[in-house]
Amino acid sequence: MTGLAASVVVERGSFILDAELRVQPGEVVALLGPNGAGKSTLLAALAGLHRPVRGLVKLGDTVLDEPASGVHVPLRDRQVGLVVQDYLLFPRMSAVENVAFGLRARGVARAMARERAREWLGRMDVAEHERRPRQLSGGQAQRVALARALIVEPALLLLDEPLAALDAGTRPRVRAELRRHLAAYGGCTLVVTHDPLEAMVLGERIVVLENGRVAQAGTPAEVARHPRTDYVARLVGLNLLRGNATGKAARIADGLTVTLAHEVHGPVHVTFPPAAVTLSPRRPDGSARNAWSGTVEDLEVHGDLVRVSVGGPVPLLADVTPLAVAELGLAPGTPVWASVKATEVSAYPR
Numbered sequence: 001m002t003g004l005a006a007s008v009v010v011e012r013g014s015f016i017l018d019a020e021l022r023v024q025p026g027e028v029v030a031l032l033g034p035n036g037a038g039k040s041t042l043l044a045a046l047a048g049l050h051r052p053v054r055g056l057v058k059l060g061d062t063v064l065d066e067p068a069s070g071v072h073v074p075l076r077d078r079q080v081g082l083v084v085q086d087y088l089l090f091p092r093m094s095a096v097e098n099v100a101f102g103l104r105a106r107g108v109a110r111a112m113a114r115e116r117a118r119e120w121l122g123r124m125d126v127a128e129h130e131r132r133p134r135q136l137s138g139g140q141a142q143r144v145a146l147a148r149a150l151i152v153e154p155a156l157l158l159l160d161e162p163l164a165a166l167d168a169g170t171r172p173r174v175r176a177e178l179r180r181h182l183a184a185y186g187g188c189t190l191v192v193t194h195d196p197l198e199a200m201v202l203g204e205r206i207v208v209l210e211n212g213r214v215a216q217a218g219t220p221a222e223v224a225r226h227p228r229t230d231y232v233a234r235l236v237g238l239n240l241l242r243g244n245a246t247g248k249a250a251r252i253a254d255g256l257t258v259t260l261a262h263e264v265h266g267p268v269h270v271t272f273p274p275a276a277v278t279l280s281p282r283r284p285d286g287s288a289r290n291a292w293s294g295t296v297e298d299l300e301v302h303g304d305l306v307r308v309s310v311g312g313p314v315p316l317l318a319d320v321t322p323l324a325v326a327e328l329g330l331a332p333g334t335p336v337w338a339s340v341k342a343t344e345v346s347a348y349p350r
């Protein structure tokens, strides 16, 4: 089996999704992106709910969509399990009947299907087996929907924010159970999320969608270490600058350079963590330090530290202690020097 190979252009009013995606059999890909990026649209297209205007969607050897030749396989004929935010449970069936439904449709005997469904509900931590969907909480209904999709082991599993309705208490447990199940599952899985932690925990690979296009893709470690867009940099908590490098210096703005610890050449992304930034009232000494003048724009408590937004020719975030805030008298409008050691800066080709 060759997994999922999709290249789709979908139009929704003025919004255009134009994305390419591959998921290997057994692989879990997390689709991450800001609100309105087109994640749900892509999932719905793969499920057969939106018809692409151009492109090709193949699952294994089966063509699911090919607008050029008029091929469009509807959802019910796709080997696809879909879990969306509004659940779509059958309202007149109990939780256990909902979960057993897919097995029954495949000819599994009623008693056996119900037994398997009960096992699945147990794994998903749902005790209310005989309740109808409207008697379940949002979180319970979401777990029933997950069990219902997982039990039939479809070739492609599409999960749209599968843990969004769960409260903070149950979420880690269900996330761990889902992760365990997906690790042992031979089909392709695509999980939509806008929670970076969920993407990192569930996804072996992360695809970042922004404005209807794939902005970045890679393993969680690659994405976290080498963000390529401002959205990703913010998510993983790094400062991101763009520049042109010639050896151990990268020019980032008019007349401003960043000193690097390693040689690179050409267009680069330059990153450093906010905790590596030191703020001081005067230009610091030391040639290994990059120093830029700026103005404090905003302060926000961030765990034990204070995250300071510094504006100026090199906008950046700095994490400093509350003591430093007091000693430096930091407030919006305070002029400061921000400095970073070359060894704390990472630069990689754009």
Ligand SMILES: Nc1ncnc2c1ncn2[C@@H]1O[C@H](COP(=O)(O)OP(=O)(O)OP(=O)(O)O)[C@@H](O)[C@H]1O
Pocket: 012, 013, 014, 015, 033, 034, 035, 036, 037, 038, 039, 040, 041, 042, 194
């Ligand atoms: N029925 C519709 N008609 C026209 N445009 C729509 C419709 N539904 C959504 N859109 C637009 O499509 C774009 C993508 O929406 P989509 O729901 O796929 O994004 P998303 O990444 O899933 O966002 P979120 O994280 O907020 O769910 C948005 O800009 C939205 O305004």
